[in-house]
Amino acid sequence: MARLHGAPALVAMALSLGLVATACAEERPAVTADGGGEDQGAEEQGTITIAGQEATNHGSEDVTGASEIEMEVDDFYFEPTVLEGEAGQSLSVSLSNEGGAAHTFTIDDQDVDVQLGAGESGQAEVTFPDSGALVFYCSFHVSGGMLGGLSVGGDLAAASGGSGGGGSGDQPPGPGY
Ligand SMILES: [Cu+2]
Numbered sequence: 001m002a003r004l005h006g007a008p009a010l011v012a013m014a015l016s017l018g019l020v021a022t023a024c025a026e027e028r029p030a031v032t033a034d035g036g037g038e039d040q041g042a043e044e045q046g047t048i049t050i051a052g053q054e055a056t057n058h059g060s061e062d063v064t065g066a067s068e069i070e071m072e073v074d075d076f077y078f079e080p081t082v083l084e085g086e087a088g089q090s091l092s093v094s095l096s097n098e099g100g101a102a103h104t105f106t107i108d109d110q111d112v113d114v115q116l117g118a119g120e121s122g123q124a125e126v127t128f129p130d131s132g133a134l135v136f137y138c139s140f141h142v143s144g145g146m147l148g149g150l151s152v153g154g155d156l157a158a159a160s161g162g163s164g165g166g167g168s169g170d171q172p173p174g175p176g177y
Contacts, residue, residue: 048081050149050156051133053142057081060151068092073116075099076141078148082133087152089128096121103138103146113139128152 048057058079063069064086071093072079085091095105097116105114105124114122128134133156137147149156 047145048156050082050147050151051135052157053135053137053147054145055081055147055149056145060084063091064089066091068094070094070096071105073097073099073103073105073138075101076103076138076144076146078105078136078138078146081148082151082156083128083149084151084154085128087128087130091126091128091150093124093126094121095124101140103140105136106139107134107136109134112136126150131155133157 046057047054049055056077058072058077058081060082061069061080062084064084066085067090069083069091073095074097076099083091093105095114095116097103097118097120100118102115102117104116105122106112107124107126110127112124112126114124116122126136128150129152131152133149133151135147135149140146
């Protein structure tokens, strides 16, 4: 009674294999944990509050009088995390993504939004606020504490010209937390 119809079954199998192969071709960013072993011991520096937002802290640097600075972008922090400068100071920031994920260096108020794929470098021009602190962040991982500040007079608490920040409506999906 019940008899297998061999040929149609084979055709169906071949079709579905083809579909699976196509579906798997979509690339997925790999998050690896090989981020430069040189600073393993200094990884844990806790968190710091910048203009009301909690940031993963990887140190501060006094950039007063400087026109250029290098900043490491990594999984999932900025180093240095806080730049201390003068009111209205202009600074050119050389960014290098040393992590395994894509990141951004974003300042809402200054139309700064530099995207950096893994291993990529970039450049951002920033201006220090008149007082207090201005937050920069990674739009992918800000909720995980990936942000930092431009601080004037060492003041991290007071937000300057803050538009609330903290996450735009349409964030691309990042690695889940
Ligand atoms: Cu990020």
